[in-house]
Amino acid sequence: MELVIDRVSKQYKNRIAVDRISIKLRKGVYGLLGENGAGKTTLMRMICGILKPDSGTISFDGMDVGEEDYRAVLGYLPQDFGYYPEFTGQDFLLYMAALKGLSKPQAKQKAEKLLQLVSLQDAAAKKIKTYSGGMKQRLGIAQALLGQPDLLVLDEPTAGLDPKERVRFRNLIRDLGKECIVLLSTHIVSDIEHIADTVLIMKDGQLVYQDQWTDGRGSLEDFYLQHIGEDNKQKHTFS
Amino acid sequence: MREKTKKRSNNFRILYWYECRKILGKKLVWFSLLAGIAIMTIGLLSPLFGGYYIDGKYMGTTYEMYLADRDYAKELSGRKIDQTLLEETMAAYKSIPYTPEIHYTATEEYQKIARPYSEIFNFVRQTSGIQTSELILSWQPDEKDLYAKRQIWLMSLWKDLGLSQGEMDFWRAREEQVETPYVYEEHGGYSTMFSFAPTVGFVVLMLTAICLSGIFTEEHTRKTDQLVLCSPLGKTTLYQAKIAAGISFAAFVTVLFSALIWIGTICLYGMEGFQAALQFLYAQSSAPVTCGQAVLITYGIIMITAIITSVFVMVLSELLQNNIATLAISSGLLMLSMAVVVPEQYRVLAQIWTWLPWSFFEPWNVFGSYTVSLLGHYFTPWQAVPVIYLVSAAAIAAVGKPVYQRYQVSGR
Incomplete structure (x- = not known):
């Protein structure tokens, strides 16, 4: 399995959000780091087919991002996703399963398993409007995993989770990376340090760093801050 | 995959x-x-609660008035609006002392004699385009004249609407399909x-x-x-x-x-x-x-x-x-x-x-x-x-x- 992003760009009015990014992703966990406004979410939205690039192409195993088959291998957790307040947690998963093309029995079985996985089995029959922020986030993770995706795009997946849950999901994501491509974006550098096979750093719409990260290389946080800091320092010097 | x-x-x-x-x-x-x-x-x-007034006099609720009219209408159900029924209707209406000052429905003659025929009278008035005053004062009941007047009235309406000759012919043909004399049903x-x-x-x-x-x-x-x-x-x-x-x-x-x-x-x-x-x-x-x-x-x-x-x-x-x-x-x-x-x-x-x-x-x-x-x-x-x-x-x-x-x- 291979996700190919080829010279993808996106511009909003006079600001370039994503600037000619090219990368090939294969099985494993990819941690995407970058400041706010670096273009991470825009890139992820383009990978998920909900935002069209101005130029460039995105494909998965030869399937274009616009195809229904492409969407069938995709699991996506947006940074700030919505829900239907009148639906219960179980309803929401069954609805998302229907959207992903799962049959009714498959959907029911999968929803039960996932509710258990994200520790929401006791709240499954409660309306989502009664859920806490962390519970909603866990439900979001569960829906992304429906349909056994080959490409999992997670935008800030551990936001709002308590430390114990965060560690659990970190491990879960690491396990998922053995079976599929996981692209995750987060501000919590330690999450990426623990689970990402490859680190990607974005700045001003460009991919400024892309390499594997091993324990022997020291602290990723220091490296990241240094990377961003150097650029900031340069910026200050020029301005 | x-x-x-x-x-x-x-x-x-x-x-x-x-x-x-x-x-x-x-x-x-x-x-x-x-x-x-x-x-x-x-x-x-x-209508159950709304009042019915004639010249400021309360006659009952609208629904009560309707029920009274319905009983009259039921008695006429099944009758053809032909020469006989037209003569009966007009005889009843001509008994009303028609004056512009008093609305004809306020008269005792209307309530006692003409009202049982009000459905027929209204139909004649509406379907032929003849004015109420003309109907009461001068129109002589004539089945053929009634349906002829209807044709003239319809033709004038169609012209006002700007219908083409083809459309008028079409509607005339439909009009012929409507069985006359009309049979009244409540x-x-x-x-x-x-x-x-x-x-x-x-x-x-x-x-x-x-x-x-x-x-x-x-x-x-x-x-x-x-x-x-x-x-x-x-x-x-x-x-x-x-x-x-x-x-x-x-x-x-x-x-x-x-x-x-x-x-x-x-x-x-x-x-x-x-x-x-x-x-x-x-x-x-x-x-x-x-x-x-x-x-x-x-x-x-x-x-x-x-x-x-x-x-x-x-x-x-x-x-x-x-x-x-x-x-x-x-x-x-x-x-x-x-x-x-x-x-x-x-x-x-x-x-x-x-x-x-x-x-x-x-x-x-x-x-x-x-x-x-x-x-x-x-x-x-x-x-x-x-x-x-x-x-x-x-x-x-x-x-x-x-x-x-x-x-x-x-x-x-």
Whole structure:
């Protein structure tokens, strides 16, 4: 399995959000780091087919991002996703399963398993409007995993989770990376340090760093801050 | 992966069900439905409490007056409006001392002698175009003259409407199909259902606009569009399911309010008179249909009007990305149809205006005289307009599909 992003760009009015990014992703966990406004979410939205690039192409195993088959291998957790307040947690998963093309029995079985996985089995029959922020986030993770995706795009997946849950999901994501491509974006550098096979750093719409990260290389946080800091320092010097 | 593609279910029915749940899960929908039910119920029951006055004198409730007239009407049911009945009617009416100062219905002669024939008298007056004063003072009952006067009156109406010679010939042929002399049937129930049709149509279209203007936009405002649009069935099947759910809701609202009016009317006014000619309800029409058929056609038209309106509202909301603007435009058009009347001399414009969904559900438009000519055949409004609406609804839905599919999630 291979996700190919080829010279993808996106511009909003006079600001370039994503600037000619090219990368090939294969099985494993990819941690995407970058400041706010670096273009991470825009890139992820383009990978998920909900935002069209101005130029460039995105494909998965030869399937274009616009195809229904492409969407069938995709699991996506947006940074700030919505829900239907009148639906219960179980309803929401069954609805998302229907959207992903799962049959009714498959959907029911999968929803039960996932509710258990994200520790929401006791709240499954409660309306989502009664859920806490962390519970909603866990439900979001569960829906992304429906349909056994080959490409999992997670935008800030551990936001709002308590430390114990965060560690659990970190491990879960690491396990998922053995079976599929996981692209995750987060501000919590330690999450990426623990689970990402490859680190990607974005700045001003460009991919400024892309390499594997091993324990022997020291602290990723220091490296990241240094990377961003150097650029900031340069910026200050020029301005 | 290809195996996954093969195994994917269509899930239209499941998604349709969820979309219906989303619509019915909104408090706004239930409040709107309750408001609609309240409007209908008050309208239906108001004759029970409203007073009937002649020259300031209280005669009883409107409903009591109706019941008295219904008893008279029932006695006339089944009789042909021929020379004999016309003579009886006019003899009774000529006994009224006619003076311009006192309304003839306030006289004792009217109440005792003429009132039992009021249904026939009104029919003669409405179907021939003869003025009330002329009828009472100078008209000599003559069956042939009555039907001849009707032909002259209709011809003058058709000319005023700007009908072509072909259209006039078409309607004349339809007029010949209507059996004369007319056979009178008491038809109070159908008359009430007919007169309620504009209210039902207005409330149904208004509720459709209120309840469906958020069906697409709420996915964007709630930010669920990100999940929906990146799912395999989110761009095609879900669009169809949403449109189908919206149409079903509009149909449900039509059935609900129609049933409310029909059941209430049958309880209060009975259901005799299905076979009575439409001309007893709408004298200007030459359509060879019965009162019962006319009511069914009119409410069927409201259903189709609601369907096209639902599709229009849903697609407009996706185009504008704003449910308030959608609601403002939809309700504005509805209000405009009530406020604006296009003069008959602008034939094409007048025809288009009266055939637009927000005007057409009124019975006088459904059974109006404008036609559509196709390959030498003329089609009446109730034949042509539903087909135009259904084709237009399909076209509007087709236009909205790429707009929905190409939606870009940006900003936020």
